Amino acid sequence: MITIESLKNAIRTVPDFPQPGIQFKDLTTMLKQPDLLKYVVSTTARYYQQKGITKIVGIESRGFIIGGALAAELEAGFVPVRKPNRLPAEVYRKSYALEYGENTIEIHRDALNPDDVVLLHDDLLATGGTALAAIDLIRQFHVREIHINFIVELDWLKGRDKLTPSYDIYTLVHF
Amino acid sequence: MITIESLKNAIRTVPDFPQPGIQFKDLTTMLKQPDLLKYVVSTTARYYQQKGITKIVGIESRGFIIGGALAAELEAGFVPVRKPNRLPAEVYRKSYALEYGENTIEIHRDALNPDDVVLLHDDLLATGGTALAAIDLIRQFHVREIHINFIVELDWLKGRDKLTPSYDIYTLVHF
Numbered sequence: 324m325i326t327i328e329s330l331k332n333a334i335r336t337v338p339d340f341p342q343p344g345i346q347f348k349d350l351t352t353m354l355k356q357p358d359l360l361k362y363v364v365s366t367t368a369r370y371y372q373q374k375g376i377t378k379i380v381g382i383e384s385r386g387f388i389i390g391g392a393l394a395a396e397l398e399a400g401f402v403p404v405r406k407p408n409r410l411p412a413e414v415y416r417k418s419y420a421l422e423y424g425e426n427t428i429e430i431h432r433d434a435l436n437p438d439d440v441v442l443l444h445d446d447l448l449a450t451g452g453t454a455l456a457a458i459d460l461i462r463q464f465h466v467r468e469i470h471i472n473f474i475v476e477l478d479w480l481k482g483r484d485k486l487t488p489s490y491d492i493y494t495l496v497h498f
Numbered sequence: 499m500i501t502i503e504s505l506k507n508a509i510r511t512v513p514d515f516p517q518p519g520i521q522f523k524d525l526t527t528m529l530k531q532p533d534l535l536k537y538v539v540s541t542t543a544r545y546y547q548q549k550g551i552t553k554i555v556g557i558e559s560r561g562f563i564i565g566g567a568l569a570a571e572l573e574a575g576f577v578p579v580r581k582p583n584r585l586p587a588e589v590y591r592k593s594y595a596l597e598y599g600e601n602t603i604e605i606h607r608d609a610l611n612p613d614d615v616v617l618l619h620d621d622l623l624a625t626g627g628t629a630l631a632a633i634d635l636i637r638q639f640h641v642r643e644i645h646i647n648f649i650v651e652l653d654w655l656k657g658r659d660k661l662t663p664s665y666d667i668y669t670l671v672h673f
Binding site: 337377378403410433 | 510522524526533536556558563564565584585608
């Protein structure tokens with residue numbers, strides 16, 4: 324039987340990636356296993372089944388994988404949040420601070436509308452900077468509701484504190 | 499009723515992106531529509547249902563969206579092919595020529611095994627350079643079969659000629 328513990332055991336920790344001192348959580352070792360990928364998608368979809376989600380917003384790149392699967396499973400549309408200059412039409416843009424330097428993300432201006440109930444999805448919640456910037460982008464559309472979902476959350480980085488109490492967050496695996 | 503023509507009409511053409519003279523096919527206007535996304539996933543999955551696919555290999559970034567959905571739908575694993583230095587463990591690497599300069603893609607060395615029946619997926623087939631490089635990466639694992647799938651194919655660029663007759667290609671929408 325597959326459990327949350329099976330997922331946890333299938334995730335590989337890579338020391339010092341992408342830089343010294345970081346213990347990188349590598350989900351590829353989990354996603355390549357058909358039964359574990361299916362469990363992630365169906366368990367997450369079950370949680371959101373009754374919430375009337377109309378759009379999954381997935382964060383480039385790793386948030387596209389299970390984000391796309393959730394869109395199909397929940398019969399929602401899929402909207403990408405991307406790195407700069409990759410979306411071809413008019414965008415909203417948001418820059419945010421990193422430990423060193425800054426990042427920018429974009430969303431198409433015709434991606435969402437006020438009737439949408441949005442599920443923001445990324446593979447992993449660390450400090451929460453990217454998720455918060457993505458929420459800022461989504462808020463520009465005055466959508467009805469924003470829900471937030473991750474596969475993995477690194478509890479000790481307290482990214483959740485940046486996002487609650489305004490938003491409900493559902494995460495499958497906690498480290 | 500949704501047809502291939504509905505998909506075609508929902509795809510936006512953006513002139514001169516990412517550079518002058520390119521007529522960019524923007525699939526975001528299709529993927530944001532729940533019924534069209536569902537049609538893409540279920541029609542493609544139906545085509546591969548009896549082929550015993552064990553792994554979907556998706557090409558970063560846009561090949562992750564429907565690639566992830568196909569993995570869940572076909573109960574296969576998902577394996578990413580990524581741009582350089584983004585995969586944290588040991589990789590195989592392949593460089594290939596572009597019109598100007600070159601590109602490099604990578605796959606984890608533990609991503610596939612000889613028992614796998616692989617479905618390589620990307621959103622769009624243009625000249626076929628990236629798909630051919632991805633096939634070279636997959637061939638290193640000596641997998642049982644390689645199938646290839648795109649949502650959109652730009653027929654006049656003849657990318658298909660680079661990939662056949664060795665491989666069967668299934669594309670939903672032709673321009």
